[in-house]
Amino acid sequence: MTMTDSARATDQALDRLEAEAIGVIREVTAECRAPVLLFSGGKDSAVLLHLAAKAFRPGRVPFPVLHVDTGHNFPEVIAYRDEFVSSLRVELLVASVQDSIDRGRVPDPGPTGSRNRLQSVTLLDALAEHGFDAAFGGGRRDEDKARAKERLLSFRDRRGQWEPRLQRPEPWNVLNARIAPGEHLRAFPLSNWTERDIWSAIARDRIPLPSIYFAHEREVVERQRMLLAVGGPVVLESGERSTHEIVRYRTVGDASCTGAIRSTATTIDEVLAEVATARITERGATRADDTFSDTAMEDRKREGYF
């Protein structure tokens, strides 16, 4: 089989991105005492975990993965999480937002309130409890203006806060992972990836994904121009009407504020074609909580959000 020039270019570009990510994963693993990989069940963390497995082949991934569970999950995602993680023989830890609520660490937002913001506390508590000093995340710079400024390594003080003015320079991508006791860092091996690169990697390596990334029929309600799945935390309010639509998800997050998009893409290739022509960013299309203010992401990062 001969590849077209553009397919070969995509392939090479993906090789470069993979190698860079693997290099970051290995470097942080070597420099830090106790790393962990944050796994949400979304496509970015799936690619990240897949690359972590590649980084240490034929050996095993030498660190566990941590899922911060908001309790507002899509059941498909939890089933997928358990299967994918165990297929790689990696240890899975779950930190639950419900626990943080029960223990009074965070206020209860009620059964239908968004739990996205509460995740920060649950995450920081879990990092401290297990003594993790480095957490890998699937953040990409193309997601948001504040993320666009994040370095490969991002340092958090004892309260987990991010200070954008004090980021460490990373000339030649040399990573300085030294931290003081009680501090921790976040590492973003996928920093230079775009949504399209993520899908290209998923297509090339046939990386498993939760089924909700592909078109399916679902009962949804339109709220703030966003299609939310009815059920669980999303309850119809008076005057609202639900409809059955063919939808899929572009990101996976807390079910109370992650929107679906109308789509008929049922295969990876169809999704790739759709991503190539998308005119709205991933977050703009699917996250209710980021649209409130133009600096929403920066504010949450400062608080310690991933």
Place this chain on the structure above:
Amino acid sequence: MSATQLRVATVGSVDDGKSTLLGRLLHDTTSIFEDQLAALSRASRRYGDGDGLHLALLTDGLRAEREQGITIDVAYRYFATPRRSFVLADTPGHAQYTRNMVTGASVSDVAIVLVDARHGVVEQTRRHLAVASLLRVVHVVVAVNKMDLVGWSQERFDEILLDVAEILERFGERPAVQAVPVSALLGDNVVARSDAAPWYDGPPLLAILEDIDPAPPIPVGARVAVQWTIRAGDYRGYAGTIVGGPLRVGDPVVSALTGLRSTVVRIERNGERAECADTGDAVAVELADDLDVGRGDTLVVGDAPVAPVVTRSVVADVCWMVEQPLEPGATYLAKHGTRTVRATVEAVVDRIDLDVLDRRPVERLGLNDIGGIKLTFASAIVADPYHVHRETGHLVLVDEHTNATAGAAVGRGRGGREPRAPPRGGAHRGAGGAPGGGR
């Protein structure tokens, strides 16, 4: 034409229009999503100073930046044209954020040097040009901006190019230079050709970028700085990223620190078994013999055309990035590849004086200074001179007390060329001629 991704850094002084130019590139290549455009027009009304879209707000994403109207940190943007894809690093112009400019430029194939046509080359432009040439960014594109405010004067454009050429001549190797007159605000010669300057018959900025071929590094022979040892049963593999050239199963290799030799018997390339891997690939290498190799050592292909230097001292040019001055006698941690060793500053040799464009002897280097230093290491490092090989010729100094990344240094090596004496009597025109603008 090459379809590879091009890494571009925009540099220049504050207010020369870097953010506007980047916003213009993204806007005119329709790389902006609809919801971003909507957010931009909301933000333009709030922070902007005039009518219409305030393009700089696209990249100036942090709240403090919007409020002060400046760029604090590097913002990375990704976009593609039908011909190739780009990563643009928009780097800050303020002197106190020079460290961020160093970060952006160190990994770029091209630096777009923006100059405000009204003010010409100012101190910060000189600093950025000095950094770009010390870091050996191979291609420099001079974008003379705000040409609309100087009536698209060809004379002004030519004057600025002469100044830039002179500075680039002085530091490091002279990069390949192209130049283009633009108005980032109005869009002339950014993506589309403009007839505002009939005397300029070169391509617009985007076309210049699309045509640049990132220079392939000199094939010095494969080197793998060992990051981590992978163990699985009897298997023991050395994990790292290849630079310098290809590595094949069957190749002889040497551990640079111990001199011990062996042969490659198995390669994992980006996690998959492979017979051969090349520069840029993340590999795991299994050897025929059980050598005492670990993190910090470098495996070098046996018949490497250029042997790396195993050394305990180096003369380097450093960009100093913290408040605490760099003084003789101080010790730092030097990170070189995967090796971290204690380094002592034997001497501060000189400092580049950006006003007179010459090196002057000094006692210490302060924040944002660039100058020569002599370092000795507690144990040896495996280095190449920076001018021979960018990937293995740099090191980073870390302050072990604060953990701050304090300095970015490049080995001067043999070729570390001293700047020429400054021209006398002010008659400095014609030194090397103007960089060609496609004319």
